[in-house]
Amino acid sequence: MVKPWQDTTLPAHVRAADLLARMTTEEKTAQLSSVWIGADTDGADVAPGQNTYAARSAALDALLPYGLGQLTRPFATVPVEPAEGAARLAELQRTIRAGNRFALPALAHEECLTGFTAWQATVFPTPLAWGATFDPALVTEMAQAIGTSMRAVGIHQGLAPVMDVVRDARWGRTEEAIGEDPYLVGTIGTAYVRGLEAAGIVATLKHFAGYSASRAARNHAPASIGPRELADVILPPFEMALRDGGARSVMPAYNDIDGLPAHAHTWLLTHLLREQWEFTGTVVSDYYGVSLLEEAHRVADGEAGAARLALTAGVDVELPAARCFSPADPLPEELLDRAALRVLTQKCELGLLDPDWEPVTGGAPVDLNPPHMRELAQKVAQESVVLLANDSGALPLSDGLRIGLVGPLAHEQAAMLGCYTFPRHVGIHHPDLPTGVEVPTLAEALRTELPDAVFVDDPAGADVCLAVVGDRSGLFGRGSSGEGCDAEDLELPYGQAELLDEAMACGAPVVIVVLSGRPYALGRWADRATAVVQAFFPGQEGGGAVAGVLSGRVEPSGRLPVAVPRSPGGQPAPYLAPPLGRHGFPSTVDPTPLFPFGHGLSYTExxxxxxxxxxxxxxxxxxxxxxxxxxxxxxxxxxxxxxxxxxxxxxxxxxxxxxxxxxxxxxxxxxxxxxxxxxxxxxxxxxxxxxxxxxxxxxxxxxxxxxxxxxxxxxxxxxxxxxxxxxxxxxxxxxxxxxx
Incomplete structure (x- = not known):
């Protein structure tokens, strides 16, 4: 006999409530738990505290008799062939179903900030580049393609998009954000959500809220913002993406706001999100965010105390692994039921409670980088390149010139790839692993674009000098941009200011090309450069996109989602500032940017x-x-x-x-x-x-x-x-x- 929770004709919340009533306390708690199989416990970490916490988290075997809420990153933990990864995930789901009395599978989530973070998957431009396109329709198309590829291998939830509004570009995660304007972030982020959800993937808004407003732009630092800045700048993009985009999950931020950590912020996660905005989806913790209530914020005494704080505030699922939400430490029944009902309702909506549900069958060939995905990546990259300056029509370049090409980033794939791309996020720990997709460097792309040009390393005697500067992305200090890679100022890293000084002294006209995850101060060379081009980690097709703009094959149409500062110090820039936040009496500091928000040139009039x-x-x-x-x-x-x-x-x-x-x-x-x-x-x-x-x-x-x-x-x-x-x-x- 079919039980009500198995009856697909009933509403999801009715089915979920019936199943909840049949569960033990341990089974309910297991639905709030997650497991990260393969997470490194003593090597290079890819999440804050991973080495510390992974060894102390619940293992799959311990949870199997009760079930499991989520599987963490089955494709983005270690490199795996796509077909093999799908087969492994399917077998794992069969094991999980066989282990619990209701035969419930887990919900599998992955990162998808620059495309599906999996080996051999298409690498799209970073979100700051999405913002530069000012093209919501294209972003929706991109997101739907990404979501479709994830769904095809058994993934249910994507941990994107980032809806943080950039407040200080020194913040390392600037590259992950869409821009410094809440309307742009809201509309582009909502477009991404619509595409992901249309593909059947649960979109997860992060980081809720205030993460980008941290003191001195330091990762995880407290957010010194007042209630009006929170209400009018930080929150509207999240509200738009929930209401107009239909996002079904939210991830709290690591920071605190006025002493209240977001993972324990009842007003934020319950009063505002649930009661005022009427959100009915799930709130999933940022990785180890519940543990950090105890060990970083120090507002909880022990793991059980952290779990109660988070659950009371409105966190439903602990990611990436169960440490605090544990069947060994019973949680208050009323709060446990509230969270478990939300989780089960979402699983029901995804079809995971249906009697005929089966995991995606692995083994068949899987192409995560098909031609239409590469074409989309190319189009996004092309629309995101910003022509900042072009004095006397120095660009586009004609073929046949003698071109001085200087700067190590002209020859590095890293200049194209953001922190959450597979090669920079995971692949960097596997130095012998092929990239998995073709990522031409700018130098390689230029030689294809301008076959009759002569490229020289020494710009002396060249017709024009291309000076390529910018970033290498990474995690927690392993790059100049990315999560945990915050900057003290907006001076170009790696001694590249001196490189530009030397280029300016060569006598040839100099075109500055910036490939970066944040804007850098360029005022020192503004009067001497003949042209400036900016691209924000434009992905695997970025080399061709930038080369196409330089040659004129691609018409530049990108616009700045964040202002480019004049000097490294006077931050943050004055966009959204009231009159006293702009240049003028009584301060000697001029924060006026070199190129303002929304700026971008064309080759036509x-x-x-x-x-x-x-x-x-x-x-x-x-x-x-x-x-x-x-x-x-x-x-x-x-x-x-x-x-x-x-x-x-x-x-x-x-x-x-x-x-x-x-x-x-x-x-x-x-x-x-x-x-x-x-x-x-x-x-x-x-x-x-x-x-x-x-x-x-x-x-x-x-x-x-x-x-x-x-x-x-x-x-x-x-x-x-x-x-x-x-x-x-x-x-x-x-x-x-x-x-x-």
Whole structure:
């Protein structure tokens, strides 16, 4: 007889509740647990505390009689052939099912921040490059392809995207974030979530919340932010991705906010997330985040105390391995039932409770790097390259030149790969292992791109010098960018400032190419470089993308998701700062960036007609329609990125000078034009006032139609009328823009 929890015609929460009622305390606890098979206990760690904690975590054999909640990184722990990995995972699932009386499988999760983090899988550009595309539709397509490949080998959950808003680019995980603007992070991150979820993969938003606002940009450091910065800058991207993207999981951050660690933050994980935002998915801990309540934050006395704190706050699953959530230490029954019900409901939604569920059959050939994935990686890389400067038309380069190519990163695959790519995350610990996918260096790509050019190491006597600088990604000090690789300042690492000084003295025109995980201060050479190109770890197809921009085969269309500073010190940059956070009296420090947020050039020219606005007076619950025409007046096709910024002249609290509220890519052939139609809802003018309420206030506003946060083409005055209006989770969070 089919029991209610096995009845696929019943709602998931009903089935999960029936199964929960049949479980023992140990079986419920096991559903909140995870196992990381193959995690190194004494070698090179890939997670904070891995060496310490892995040996003290519950083993699979101990949990088998009760079941298991999650399997951690079956593909991204050690290198494994894709077909073999799928077969191993399937056999492991059979073992787990055979071990517990309900025949429940585990939910398997993986990293997917730059594609599926598995050997031989396509390596996509890092999230900072997604932000540079300003192309949500492309990011959705990329994410769906990534999710489909993961689902095909038996993975259920992806630990991405990162929704942290960059507050100080010295933070090592800047490369993992999408940008420094909450609207850009929210829209691009939501696009990624939609693609992953459309493929049947549970998207996991991280790191909730305040991780990127840590003191001095140090990893895990306390976040010194007030409630308004939290409400108006840090939280909106998460809210958008949950509400509009449908993300089904959230991961708390390692940091504390005003002394309260995120993994023990009841207001954050329950009051806000569950009660106000009505989130019904799962909250999974960051790796060893529950243990860190005891051993780093020191707010818990022992493992059991840490488990109770986290469970009370709203953490449902302990990752990556069960140490604190243990059947040996009984948890409060009411809280245990609450978390286990959420886990079982999600498993039910994934089909893991269905009587006919079977693991993905392994053994058949598996291609994790097929042509369409490589084409997508190439397109994302191409759209993400930013042309920052091009004095006197130094670019594009013509073939047949004598080109001086300097800088070790011109010859390294590392210059293309972010911290969470398999080669830099895991492969680096296996030096004899082939990369698994082709990753041309920039030097190799340039020789293919410009076959008649002569490349020399010594730029003396060259027609042009390409000076290639930037980063090597890594974990916890094994790179200049990446998790735990924070910077004291934004000076180029590895002595590359001296390399640029030497290049500038060679006499040839110098083009600076930056391949990095964060922006670096370039003001020292701004007046001497003839052109500057920026790419943020553009992935396996990045060499060809950058070379294509340099040659002119690829039209540059990327825009800066983070500002490029002028000097290494005056951080953070002033984007989103109120007037007193910008340059001027009474400070001698000028934080004005060299290239502002949203900046990027093209090889063609555009003109923007004066916009027309219907009903410039609108109620505080209304909307305004804006229309403008963009024309390509140059001699080649190109893409302009139309950006809308909101300026609030007078607020009840100090407000940013301007903040992004809409954008659209406009691709035009030479001589062509297009109309851009934008619908601006008054809800986008909402902000958190002195009393903690988010309100839309009546009064004057200004929409800036711009090519960057500082390059404004036109202004559109608006007036909000009527009464002040409080808005909440139901508010409209995006400006709809159509290109005709």
């Amino acid at each position: 555009f003109t923007w007609d004066t916009p027309e606005c219907e009903a410039p007076e609108l109620p505080t619950d209304g909307e305004a329609s804006i229309r403008l025409t963009v024309r390509n007046t140059g001699e080649r096709s190109g893409t302009e990125v139309v950006q809308l910024y909101l300026h609030d002249p007078v607020g009840s609290v100090a407000r940013p000078e301007a903040r992004l509220v809409g954008y659209a890519r406009v691709t035009l052939d030479a001589g062509a034009s297009a109309e851009v139609h934008a619908t601006f809802p008054a809800d986008l003018a909402a902000y958190t006032g002195a009393d903690g309420r988010r309100v839309v206030e009546p009064g004057a506003l200004e929409l800036r139609v711009a090519a960057s946060s500082e390059h404004v083409h036109h202004t559109v005055p608006l007036t909000l009328t009527g009464a002040e209006r409080e808005v909440g989770h139901e508010r409209r969070m995006r400006c709809e823009i159509r290109v005709k």
